[in-house]
Amino acid sequence: MEQTLRDSEERFRKVFEGSIDGMVLWNWDLKIVDINPAAANYFDCSREDAIGKKIQNLLLTNDEKVQKDFLRHLFQLKENGTADYLFNVSKANETKYYEITSKGNLTSNMNLTVIRDITERRAMQEQLRKSDTLNIVGELAAGIAHEIRNPMTALKGFIQLLQNSMKEEEHSLYFNVITSELARIETIITDFLVLAKPQAIQFQNHDIRKIMRDTIGLLNAQALMHNIQISCRFDDGLPDVYCEGNQLKQVFINIIKNAIEVMPDGGKIDIKICYEKERGVVHTSIRDEGEGIPDDKIEKLGEPFYTTKERGTGLGLMISYKIIKEHKGFIQVQSKVREGTTFHIFLPVQQEAGDENGFYLAGKPNRTFNSKG
Structure with missing residues (x-):
């Protein structure tokens, strides 16, 4: 029986230590009992430093709102036995997004929280959303170009005829405004077409x-x-x-x-x-x-x-x-x-021959800085 218990504990330890998801064991005093390497890596701490600390201090920032949200998560866990929570942490001009799933009362006074880094998943979802929007804009543009440009040509022609036939200076301002606004509409249509039509690009x-x-x-x-x-x-x-x-x-x-x-x-x-x-x-x-x-x-x-x-x-x-x-x-x-x-x-800049793309770009294409730069 002792050997069976030792084998069982060893299996648990290997699963716990080797999991790609972060795992934290903690008690209802909110103190961390154990933490695996993945969770320690997520939050830049060692196992020794984390054990004994309050779980909310390890997982979250000093933001009071975030702290309250996490305490609400713990309350839901106590009520239902399971709870999910999403939060983000900013580090070195980069925001990391995490998903937390908690299971209460695994054993007496012991709870398990699993942490997953979903930053890349969120970025991919955002990219798909933008791609879908771009496709919709492209479809709209194809119709807009045909349906609006034809009457626009007629409008511009008749406006010019009217302008030439009416010599009174008092109306010149009106004609200038109309012509300017028509030109603006034409610019917007051209912008739509750039998005909708594949461009012949010569690099x-x-x-x-x-x-x-x-x-x-x-x-x-x-x-x-x-x-x-x-x-x-x-x-x-x-x-x-x-x-x-x-x-x-x-x-x-x-x-x-x-x-x-x-x-x-x-x-x-x-x-x-x-x-x-x-x-x-x-x-x-x-x-x-x-x-x-x-x-x-x-x-x-x-x-x-x-x-x-x-x-x-x-x-x-x-x-x-x-x-x-x-x-x-x-x-x-x-x-x-x-x-x-x-x-x-x-x-x-152009790379030497042999690169199938002809380009080399080092570094991560992070699109934005925060206001602190």
């Missing part, structure tokens, strides 16, 4: 400095009208970027135009381009001095129809994210309320 080596200078040349007049100065700083020896020049220019136009529009009273836009040799990327940063974007809104940037502007559609940034993704790069956003926003664009 070539381009000097990113020239693309940026051409972009600034296009937007400089608009910037001066808003009393905005654009300053540029390029590192020496920047390598060429293997890209589609016009698409990259479109990304720069979208982001710089947004920067201009968020500073109606004037300000400064700082643009820097450097080469990060270790990661094999060219890093472009575009910083404005606008009102900034709260943390909870940064994550939604790039989604269709999500915008922080009163008359925006959200399609400009969505197209920009799509273009950079097609270039095997990624965008990060760093913002602080009342201090401004910086868009960081990372693009890989």
